[in-house]
Amino acid sequence: MFKPFCLLLVGLLACPGAFAQIFQRELGDFDLKLGTSPSRSMAQGLVKPSAVGAFHGGLDLSHDSGLYFGQWSPSVGLTPGKDLEVDSYLGFKQPFDQTLGYEIGTIRYSYPRVETPDSQELFGGLTLLGSRFGLAFSDDPDKRNNTLFADFGGNQPFGIGISISISMKYTRHRLNTPVSVDGGYVSAFSDWSLKFSRPFMGIDLNLIYSNSSLGGSDCSAYSGHNSQCDGLVTLKAERAFY
Template structure:
């Protein structure tokens, strides 16, 4: 049964802060980056470091061979209500040529000042003719996640980019809902993107296979359990 979608309109004006700096230096065959903004995304765009606190930063060290290691702290735990988080990663990224490349790696998410267990994520990505495909397997403290991602950037009809993400979540402990339990669920999203007069326009549809009272068990990637349509406009001034 089709679930009625809701429409959310979001207008964003992005002002890069003066503190968002990246320091880069070559050390022989290595490239070192230090900064308060993430220096890379992983699995060809599937895994993207984010910032959840006012103070964040990290380092990234990559070799000419394609090997890279790094750490990213999305929150330094300085502001009230935010805990220190350290994401350590290692990976290997290599293009075969200008049209084909691959990437594999692993991330460990650690919370040194709280009792939250560490979690790990394995990821892999493939670039083919300008399009990107990725897969990620993660073990969060409360569930196991398997995610597939596709960004069809190599084929953009009418200049519209298309990207899709589908995730299966397996709960470690079934969640009680009205009339029973939920032990697993799926969610997905589709994004259409197009630049227009210096503004990046995104139209995003997200949904899950849960509905009604079962949505009390939802804890996936989307902002809500039911179908949602979001229109996002973003412009960088410099």
């Protein structure tokens, strides 16, 4: 009964009039959140639900003990070319004090209306003195991924007096079926990214450098997290209106 109930809520929330809002109320010892924008990230920031369609939404339930679970649908499959996806997660997050905490959990990615196999991800995270560290192990239909993440929070590098958040992500991908390229096969590759962020007049400014271990003709086998295989520098500005 839980899964159809969640899908119904996703359908109700995923409408253009929702304007990326989050609705919250208490249910006994649980805190319930419904919305068209993700209400949490996992592994201390490594696993972040995203939206891939115009219609998306989900729910999140958390307990005072630190237990949480929920479902998020980045696409409910109402627009052409977008399939229904349901991400179900379960985790436990607990701070020891204000400077130390941990998190463990799992998330399952399902595609009820297509024959794409489900995938599973295990994750863990640690918060230490304002910095966050995370790791995740995922088993996708076409490859296995091991990811490490670090976010050093607000720092003032070089004594310039400007607070800058620095985060890094490194992933090792191992393909289930090697991909043929010029001169051989690619069975595994790595990619990484380095991001510098700071707020400015209500706008989040991000400078991102990304790259991978592949290059040249081998890039035809690339299927990692970055937008492209070769080195790329991106300047991005974001502002939340809701």
